Amino acid sequence: MRKIRLSSRIIFASVTFVVLTFRAEAQEPGNYIKTALGVEIAVPASFSGIKKIRLEPVSAQVIHVTATAGTAFLPERSLMTVKQSGTAVKFTVKDGQGTVILYTDSLQVEVSSATGLLTYRDLQGKLLLAQSKSPLIALVPKVFSGEPSYQVSQLFDAQDNEAYYGLGQHQQGMMNYRGRRVDLVQYNTDIAVPFFVSNKGYGVLWDNYSITRAGDLRDYEPLGALKLFSKDNVEGWITASYADKKTPGDVLFSQPVSEISMNWLTDQHKFPDRIKPADAIVNYEGCVASGLPGLYQLQLKYAGYIKVWFDGKLVADYWRQAWNPGAAVLDLMLEKDRKVKVRIEWVPDGGESYLGLTCLPPLPESVKNTFGLSSESGRELNYYFIKGKTADEVVSGYRLVTGKAVLMPKWAMGFWQSRERYKTEEDILSTVKAFRDRKIPLDNIVLDWSYWKEPEWGSQEFDPARFPHPEQMIRELHQQHVNLMISVWPKFNKGFAVYDGLDQENFLYKRNIADGRRDWIGKGYQNTFYDAFNPAARTAFWNLMNRRLYSKGIDAWWMDATEPDMHSNLPVEIRKELMNPTYEGASTTYFNAFPLVNAKGVYEGQRKANPEKRVFILTRSAYAGLQRYAAAAWSGDIASRWEDMKTQISAGINFSLSGMPYWTMDIGGFSVEPRYEKASGADLEEWRELNTRWYQFGSFVPLFRVHGQFPYREIYNIAPETHPAYKSMLYYSRLRYRLMPYIYSLAGKSYHQDYTIMRGLMMDFPADLKAANLNDAYLFGPSLLISPVLGYKDRNRKVYLPEGQGWYDLYTGKYFKGGRELNAAAPYEKIPVFVKEGSIIPAGPEMQYTSEKPADPLTLFVYTGRDASFRLYEDEGTNYNYEKGAFSTIEFSYREDTHTLVCGKRLGSYNGMLNDRVFNIVFITPKSAKGIDFKRKADKTLRYSGLPMEAKMY
CATH class of the missing domain: 3.20.20.80 (Glycosidases)
Structure with a gap:
């Protein structure tokens, strides 16, 4: 029995972290049961609420983790996962020094016999993920609609330069969610998916269906958590001034405000009844400060026109209709007790008023380098750890657990x-x-x-x-x-x-x-x-x-x-x-x-x-x-x-x-x-x-x-x-x-x-940290770097070309070295698109609809400078015969040392397949710039009947 003395409590987002001092009687090693599918480990009674942990390999790279507050695990009941084949995965279990270790052919999972904390490593011992020692109650008993449940939470340590991606679709312009709070709750413009990918070679799929927080688990604080100063420098509030939109310079009345919380339909009574929202323009003015320096994240919810300035710098300029308010996160770096001037100009949309502003103070040191998951309700702790050398391998592990992405028509x-x-x-x-x-x-x-x-x-x-x-x-x-x-x-x-x-x-x-x-x-x-x-x-x-x-x-x-x-x-x-x-x-x-x-x-x-x-x-x-x-x-x-x-x-x-x-x-x-x-x-x-x-x-x-x-x-x-x-x-x-x-x-x-x-560029350039966290560019497939133009009348935009290789301008064929930023041309008619050196891009004839013509002749644009490959996939396009093997592939490969393109043997077949076809080949090199011009004469032409062929550039 573990003897624990609680010294203090810190409550974050209804998730209880406990700062502990204790002395413990060591758990005897070997308190586990090996089953045909995995291992069950008893955990000493402790602050976590967990009594048993179960590890079951789904594959050599995927571990299913469940933990219960009871003496036995509940029958499995999952909406998001698919039933596995039932074939047991090869694994071994060993006693370590105070740990139980499960090994597969790809990874090892260590469970502390004393605390139940989990650590994931590869077979060479390299750390992938460790559960944080910062104490967190994992299973807090709850009751919802008369049904017993638990608030379910886990906290993990974040490694140096670790970044987190995924978690569904959110519209605050963020790529990397480290140090951020992500609310997984379904909303018109937000999609909740409890799965994240780390750049450290793993992902976590959280098998839970309730509203969940990821990353920073704390609650947002009201605006009054900051020191507030009015327009006239009176401490305690900021000044809200109301005017008619027709005469915005004439203030009708002002009032002190220390909270802005008109977030929902049920909050409409908070808008002053002395003026109608449809007629109003509202200005909030004053200063904010704090004795705690650091990064404050201000969550802004808005409808209508909204502008925000910090020390005179415009940091937000948004609009949204009232029936569907938007949300943004504004970063505000505060020095200790230094005042920052804040101004908000708000023009509500129509008859309803939606405006909210809350703040998330700097992370405490105790949880600064952590990443958490916390759900309102669950029967047990239930998640999948997925190892992968690349993000693609992690995504593949996710689909092993949750099902194939079936092919669209x-x-x-x-x-x-x-x-x-x-x-x-x-x-x-x-x-x-x-x-x-x-x-x-x-x-x-x-x-x-x-x-x-x-x-x-x-x-x-x-x-x-x-x-x-x-x-x-x-x-x-x-x-x-x-x-x-x-x-x-x-x-x-x-x-x-x-x-x-x-x-x-x-x-x-x-x-x-x-x-x-x-x-x-x-x-x-x-x-x-x-x-x-x-x-x-x-x-x-x-x-x-x-x-x-x-x-x-x-x-x-x-x-x-x-x-x-x-x-x-x-x-x-x-x-x-x-x-x-x-x-x-x-x-x-x-x-x-x-x-x-x-x-x-x-x-x-x-x-x-x-x-x-x-x-x-x-x-x-x-x-x-x-x-x-x-x-x-x-x-x-x-x-x-x-x-x-x-x-x-x-x-x-x-x-x-x-x-x-x-x-x-x-x-x-x-x-x-x-x-x-x-x-x-x-x-x-x-x-x-x-x-x-x-x-x-x-x-x-x-x-x-x-x-x-x-x-x-x-x-x-x-x-x-x-x-x-x-x-x-x-x-x-x-x-x-x-x-x-x-x-x-x-x-x-x-x-x-x-x-x-x-x-995301982290998938193909994980070592290039500048590329990995860009939120304004991405790859479309393996070859095309897309950089949308994002400002009115912009005719150039800065484009970062990931390091380690060269890039070609799609339209001109001009070659550029990677690891540099360009001020790329962006005329009205075009956005910057660059092609990765060592790419093969197949293109077909002009069409009015996708089934109008077969892809013949097929033009192969070969971007040289590195070896390249591309697998052409074709099937019947509208049915499920591909699930039965009715499809064909042709592997195209280019070798830089011989300047040779090889069109491999066609594999497979399907009804309506082209047996004989023409391949027009265009070679693009750093010294022979060629844009993607479909009228260009081919450098080489091959007549292909399914057997290997090759074409030399010279």
Whole structure:
């Protein structure tokens, strides 16, 4: 029995750290049980709350860790993981000096016999990860909705220069989450995924479904945690001044403020009733200081226009519509007791007021070099440690545990046109005709919400007044080789037959109805969501979709509001009430997993109804394991602003590093500032340039998709054909289709080799710390370095070329050495794109849709200077025969020492495969600059019939 004397407590974010002094009676070694699948280790009674730890190798590189506060482990019950083969992994267990050590062929896991602390090393003894000795209660008993549970936490030590990536999709512009607090809670523009990748050769998948904090586990403090000084230098508050927007220089009244916390719909009473938010402009002025020096992280929540200055420097300039507030983190470095002047200018949006400002003080020394995970509710401590020499190996381990990223239909890699929204059949058909007439490539058109009769949200039925012939409309689209994706919400309005049927089966959450809330459509309708955790409810949901939509020929599903977002701007505690209880249990325990089980029902339903046609789902929220359900995610209802475009880069990279390869965004942004709605003059030109730059960026992400509120987002509605905006968007659309052999090969690799398409630079250049943490550039596949242009009228941008090799300008072929920063040219029509030395990029013919032509002739652009390789992947494109081996690959390899390109033997086959084809080869060298010109005469031409061939550069 361990004897412990508590000396003090420090409470962080309801997670209890305990600073201890104790003397302990040593635990006798050998207190473990080896099983067929792993080892169970008894832990002395201690502050952690853990009594037993279980280690089970899933593979030589993946260890499943569970810990319980009971005497026996609970039956395994996981939504995010897939059942393993059952084949035991080779391992041994040994007693060490006060430790129990489990060995696999790849790593060793040490468990302290005295404390239960875990340490992970490779077989050479190199440290990978160690549980922190900073005491933390791992399992704190809780009760939610009458169900016993635990608050579950772990704290790990951070190594020198360690960085953390992944954790889903967050929009604060951060790449590396070390020293940051990351809230894993589903929200319109935030996606929670409890999986992170470290640059030290491992990742951790946290098998928990409740709201979780990662990194810094402390609570944000109110603004009053800082010393506050008014505009007139009176200590104790800052000054809030209110004016009418029409006469902003005339202050109507002022008041002292020491807290800014209008975060939710329930906080609207905090805005002064002496002026309406829609009429107001508010200025907060004063100074802040602290006796504790260091980095303060200020969390800003906002709607409307917001600007923030520190000591006269503008550090924030944002806008967001009130129905979907945004969030940002502002870094403020404070010297001891030195005042920093703060000014905030806020123009609320419409009739609601959302503004919050809180702060996270500098990290205490005791937890400064740690990284934690803490979840509100869980049955046990449950996570997977995943070793990998590269980030790709770590992601592969994640997919071993959670499932393969199934291959999307090839057409999904083409261009999607969408808007909020096409209101009639004529809107849809005339848009597609305009694309085809103008020869703008198109593969998919999206029908957003409200195609149903206004009161019948959830009917999944076309309004016959606006869509009188849906089957015929879909046939006409298919005849033009265009697919139709349709919006399907998990929402049902009260008062029509579908609602009543689901209600009778007890498939609906009831609280939103009982609370009497109404939505914002027409007169407002009572509504709620179905319980996607219930297998029978999922079946009913799919059957409804199948009967009323899929049977008509619908090709793909847009699963909106899957957080679930039953009513916008409610505090998370009320959101949990609205989905309580779930079929699985308390909503607190399962809150984050709704998008996973919702996608599961649709994927499994369609595969059963039609085993041949690939499922494709686009969902606004996601969770670990989503990739196995043919689901991609997009970044939600972001704003049409330059700063929002920039935050998409780190959001997409970290989402991809969370193990899910298919991500997209609303090119152009969804929510539109009023100045753009009927833009003219300078506003119109900025709107066109913003969309052009975003479109250029969007052509190099896994899924190429335009969407947003009015103005209409078709390129011919953004600018006339003679305008550089139109010309540039058309150029990048055509380039995307030319690169389809490259792009679809990356998709194939994502399934067959667990690849990641949108790549943070830490994946390929982990030793280059400058590259690894860039939040404004990434690799698209193995070869293309993408650097979006992020400012209005910018005609150059700084581009860092990772060290250790050379780079070629995509458009000119000019060669540059790596490890340097360029002031790269960025004319209106183009963004900087560089090609990695030692690359082979296959390109096909010009196309209007992905299935129009086979990739013949195939142009191979060979960027010399280093050895290079690329595996061309091809299959039937729309079915699941690839799972049965129906695909082909051709390995292209270039050897620098012999200046020879080898086209390897074709492996595999599939229906419709080209047996004979032409390869046009273009060699690019540092001394022979050649841009990606598809009209250029080839240096060599090969006629290929499946057997190895080679072409020499000289």
